[in-house]
Ligand SMILES: *[C@@H]1O[C@H](CO)[C@@H](O)[C@H](O)[C@H]1NC(C)=O
Ligand SMILES: *[C@@H]1O[C@H](CO)[C@@H](O)[C@H](O)[C@H]1NC(C)=O
Ligand SMILES: *[C@@H]1O[C@H](CO)[C@@H](O)[C@H](O)[C@H]1NC(C)=O
């Protein structure tokens with residue numbers, strides 16, 4: 001899962017919303033206005049941890065009824081801090097208390113704090129971010145919310161830090177600091193901005209994005225891998241986790257070494273001139289298991305009682321790390337991101353499968369296994385006929401729709417790789433086009449769908465063909481691969497029939513925890529599942545059974561006061577046309593990746 005472009009998209013939306021407020025703003029100055037943000041965690045043994053935040057705006061010079069700051073009400077299905085009357089934002093300036101009025105903008109799902117009078121001089125804004133109350137029914141969503149973990153706190157700037165409206169030509173320096181005066185002496189802290197107490201964010205045009213797509217963690221049981229003493233270049237890589245590694249159901253150090261090595265390889269592959277440090281944050285959850293990509297960081301949420309195999313975890317993480325580079329921008333005014341999620345998730349799935357093999361982190365057998373898992377995940381997806389737009393609309397309610405762009409995008413890139421190789425006499429795959437799109441992003445040029453099509457069209461020697469291929473993919477349904485599509489890897493594509501993924505009940509009842517829609521004749525029904533059974537615990541994640549056709553689903557239920565566990569193969573009795581790969585019997589070198 002990727003949040004970085006989503007955040008970019010939301011910021012574009014916010015800017016659109018803000019323009020309408022521009023008249024109440026004083027004339028723009030050319031001088032950059034600094035913004036200071038301080039996080040003061042309040043951690044004590046007797047009270048739940050909270051995060052006091054202060055934001056200082058130097059001379060905003062606002063008229064009455066102007067928007068001082070704003071914050072999204074939610075991101076997807078995850079609420080942001082509401083800072084309402086029970087726990088308000090307060091402000092003072094040179095004239096004393098500055099009263100703020102809340103105004104919600106339904107269209108942009110944005111809450112604004114409006115000035116009751118003109119501001120005078122520097123405005124200091126204070127608030128308290130409260131950890132989200134979660135329980136087993138809390139649906140899995142974008143991992144941006146503030147959580148209390150082990151007496152400490154973990155979260156993302158997106159859901160807690162209100163920010164002045166984005167206005168054209170107004171840029172800010174961001175000074176971010178930790179204030180640990182209300183935390184125990186042994187408190188550790190880190191954020192994706194840095195590991196020092198104060199950090200000046202240098203990319204002025206990106207200050208808002210820098211703050212909002214920050215991941216942070218603080219607490220006395222927060223640890224770093226590699227430890228500081230062994231990490232002279234603190235700047236390059238760090239993995240942060242809470243508690244004792246013996247309580248984490250995988251080998252944290254092995255995972256850290258794997259990501260660190262892969263990160264170094266990928267950085268070189270994607271040709272990064274000045275790489276930013278990369279940081280990984282772990283957090284336990286009551287049921288989630290998955291990742292979220294932020295700016296130069298990702299977060300892995302794990303469920304302590306669920307065993308995920310090391311290779312499976314490495315594979316998931318290879319996906320999240322890959323998100324750091326190849327990206328397609330969303331088209332402005334596009335509410336669902338239908339036109340770029342296929343790219344961002346598909347390209348991450350493509351390189352997550354191919355690059356670890358290229359760099360010697362996975363064997364040929366593992367490559368075949370992972371490719372086959374990905375291919376069947378597309379062809380046996382019950383949502384395969386949804387268009388990209390339909391899948392985007394349903395992504396938070398239907399897990400099949402949420403997984404779709406990952407594997408549809410992969411199949412598309414495998415196809416395009418083959419066609420480009422054919423058009424170029426066998427040597428160039430899609431890498432050049434992907435790297436050029438990345439280059440456009442770095443240069444501040446457009447890097448949306450149109451840019452991609454023109455790059456791919458150039459590689460194919462036919463822009464109209466590039467559009468046709470895109471449209472064929474975007475509309476949904478079976479998307480084929482020529483038998484020789486992967487012959488450059490020594491693999492042959494073969495046609496097979498495979499069982500469609502079928503939980504046997506309505507997947508949206510996974511969130512409500514009361515099972516509904518059990519279908520007679522399904523394997524779930526045969527195993528004994530009935531409507532009204534209360535889901536107590538997922539032992540296996542949806543994505544695990546979706547990605548691995550051999551995998552059983554195991555769920556724990558309660559019925560009539562009695563707990564029981566059901567294991568069944570979550571596949572339909574009908575088979576659908578699918579593609580798999582097998583070794584062609586001879587191998588080629590990786591000359592063209
Ligand atoms: C203040 O701004 C809000 C939101 O833009 C608007 O609805 C309201 O009418 C304004 N009030 C005054 C007194 O201008
Ligand atoms: C304020 O928000 C909290 C949740 O963030 C909610 O429980 C409470 O009811 C809200 N209070 C008001 C007055 O809206
Ligand atoms: C705002 O905060 C700064 C430092 O945090 C402080 O020096 C200043 O006096 C404050 N201003 C007001 C008006 O409270």
Ligand SMILES: *[C@@H]1O[C@H](CO)[C@@H](O)[C@H](O)[C@H]1NC(C)=O
Pocket residue numbers: 042052126127128182
């Ligand atoms: C934290 O913020 C709240 C208001 O949101 C304030 O009442 C409290 O005094 C602050 N705590 C500290 C230690 O500054």
Ligand SMILES: *[C@@H]1O[C@H](CO)[C@@H](O)[C@H](O)[C@H]1NC(C)=O
Pocket residue numbers: 244245246
């Ligand atoms: C972690 O747990 C292990 C086994 O339970 C224990 O021996 C070790 O002392 C713990 N380490 C820390 C730092 O608490």
Ligand SMILES: *[C@@H]1O[C@H](CO)[C@@H](O)[C@H](O)[C@H]1NC(C)=O
Pocket residue numbers: 331333334335338339471474
């Ligand atoms: C997505 O792209 C297609 C072009 O294939 C276009 O027709 C459609 O309007 C776009 N959708 C959105 C929501 O921008």
Ligand SMILES: *[C@@H]1O[C@H](CO)[C@@H](O)[C@H](O)[C@H]1NC(C)=O
Pocket residue numbers: 550551552567568569
């Ligand atoms: C899957 O579950 C079924 C039904 O419980 C069982 O017969 C089968 O052996 C299981 N398969 C695996 C691979 O665990």
Ligand SMILES: [Zn+2]
Pocket residue numbers: 001002319320323344345348
């Ligand atoms: Zn992803």
